[in-house]
Amino acid sequence: MTNTRLSRALCKTVGDVIQGIGGHATLDATSGAPGDPPELAHHSKWKEWLFRAGQDPNTDSLQVLGNVLEEYMDTKPVDPADIERWKDGKARVEAVLAEDGLRYYRHGRVLPVGRVAETDEFSQVAAKMVPAMPGTVDEVVQIVIQGLRRAMHPLTYRRKGADTMHFANEYDVQDLLHALLRPWVVDVRAEEYTPSYAGKSTRMDFFLPAHDLVIETKCVRDRAHAKAVGDELVIDISHYAAHPGCKKLWCVIYDPEHCITNPEGLKDLEGNHNKDGREVKVKVFTVNK
Structure with a gap:
């Protein structure tokens, strides 16, 4: 375990910025900071506790810092009146971190500048100062799919005077995905029919x-539809296996309102499926707003 000393200025800024967020008891329990919380006001407590974490050789101080910052940094306020203050707070944190x-x-990761985040494959690409060139088309497609939410953001929150885009249905998501794939893949065929299965064809x-x-x-339109998505995928797999x-087969589930209560359950559909002697390998991706 590597411990990184946290400066007083950094600890104070973080304490000041996060003092308005709720769930203090939960944050205390999940931060990973060493020992009991100091008996101080919320902002002073975190200033002191983070500094203490940076002095403890048995504590991963950057992980503690990331845990403390995650809710604030990753959660945009619902009330428009709070957005500018939130942006200012983020900018303060980013500036003092850079210093x-x-x-x-x-997702709560604080790293020295230039270091790669050693988590999942996509996070490694995102954390590099210079993105790596994908080695295969499969890697390209996976990065595009896993990056859909990031790609939506600048189109949804555009500069003053520009028309914003809203990703409210699967056609919106399809258009964005199609646009992102075209520079990488020469032949992308939209809405091609599958051979007939059970007397019915479907469009890919x-x-x-x-x-x-x-x-x-x-x-995913609503909670009722969320319950049916798995069954729809089972039918789709049978159709596509006939092609x-x-x-x-890569299934992209856009669930903007988090209606699917157990997205990991859809992973049960992943793997090899056989139909009439043909085999199709299925992967499932869930994308949230």
């Missing part, structure tokens, strides 16, 4: 014939 040679990454959202890949997108060019 100490540190940088905050989403995207077919990449050179890569034996089909991409199916769904937008001779489909060896890989």
Whole structure:
């Protein structure tokens, strides 16, 4: 375990910025800071506790700092009146981190500038100062899919006077995905029909014939629809397995309102599926707002 000393200026700024967030008891319990919380006001407590974490050789002080910052840095206020103050607070934190040679990454990661976040594959790409060139089309498509939410953000919150875009249905998501894929994949076929299965054909959202890949997108409309998504995917898998060019099926579930209560349950559909001697390998991605 590597401990990093946290400057007094950094600890004070973080304490000042996060003093307005709720759930203090939960934050105390989940931060990973050493010992009992100091008997001080909220902002003074975190100034002292973070500084103490930076002095403790048995504590991962950057992980503690990330845990403390995560809720504030990653959660945009619902009330428009609070947004500017939130942005100012984020800017203060980012500036004081930079002064100490540190940088905050989403999901509560604080790292020295230039260091790669050693978590999942996509996070590693996101955390590098210079993005790595994907080695395969599969890697490109996976990065595009996992980056959909980030791609939506500048289009949803555009500069003054520009028309904003709202990703309210699967057609909106399909158009964005199509636009992001086209610079990388020469032949992206939209809405191509599958062979008939059980007397019915269906249209594939995207077919990449050179890569034996089909991409199916769904937008969760409400909680009732969320309960049916798994059944819809089962039917889709049977349809797409009948297509001779489909060896890989990647299902992209856009769930902007977090209606799916157990998105990990959809992962049960991943893996190899066989239909009439044909095999299709399924992957499922859930994208939230």
